Amino acid sequence: MSLETVVEDVRDEARARAEEIRETGESRAEEIISEAEADAESIVQQREEEVEAQIEEEREQALSSAKLTAKQERLEARRDALEQVRDGLEERVAEIEGERREELTRSLLDNAAEEFDAAASVDVYGRAADEELLTDLLSEYEGWSFAGIEDCLGGVVVESESSRVSVDNTFDSVIEEVWDEELKRISERLFEE
Structure with missing residues (x-):
């Protein structure tokens, strides 16, 4: 075997090894990218669920607060109406x-x-x-x-x-x-x- 043949064999082997390393690297890079995309999708989904839950909680709080305010206003209106009835009754009794x-x-x-x-x-x-x-x-x-x-x-x-x-x-x-x-x-x- 000539030196050129040996050099050529070493080069071929190095190219094959380089190609194998490149393919392994690309394969690993695709795995990493795929994992990162899955993680990103999971994080986005988790955040969306958290935001939806927070929106629902705030909506429930606002609704509850509005109901309480309405109930208080209704009770106050009733109290005022009853007071007017009582005042009217007292006026009528005083006029007997x-x-x-x-x-x-x-x-x-x-x-x-x-x-x-x-x-x-x-x-x-x-x-x-x-x-x-x-x-x-x-x-x-x-x-x-x-x-x-x-x-x-x-x-x-x-x-x-x-x-x-x-x-x-x-x-x-x-x-x-x-x-x-x-x-x-x-x-x-x-x-x-």
Whole structure:
């Protein structure tokens, strides 16, 4: 074998080895690129899922907040409506006059009388506009007298120092009691729940 043949064989072998290394490198590069693309696709998908989840969470929070705000506004509107109804009721009760006012006041006095001994000295307080009515009605109760003005819609506050009893039978207290007892029905009727 000649030196040229040996050199040519070494070159061929080197070329073959270089080609093999190049093919292995290209194959490995394709694997790396394929893995990188798969990783990138996985990362993009993961981020998209995270963003979708965050958007859904924020949407739910916004919806929940809006529902809560709406509920609070609805409750406030109902509270305002009930307050207007109560104010209207108090105005109508304060405007009761004549025989009806006398009947109601007498009934409240009779009810209060049940709490006092017959011999007790009793002081009665009422609305300034009802002083004459109360004075007339109290002439029927022995030991009872008009003692002064009470800031109320009508009715009476009856007290006896000897028995240490005080009875609030004002229209205000009756309204308060009835209002507390009937609030649910009033609300249901107003708002058709």
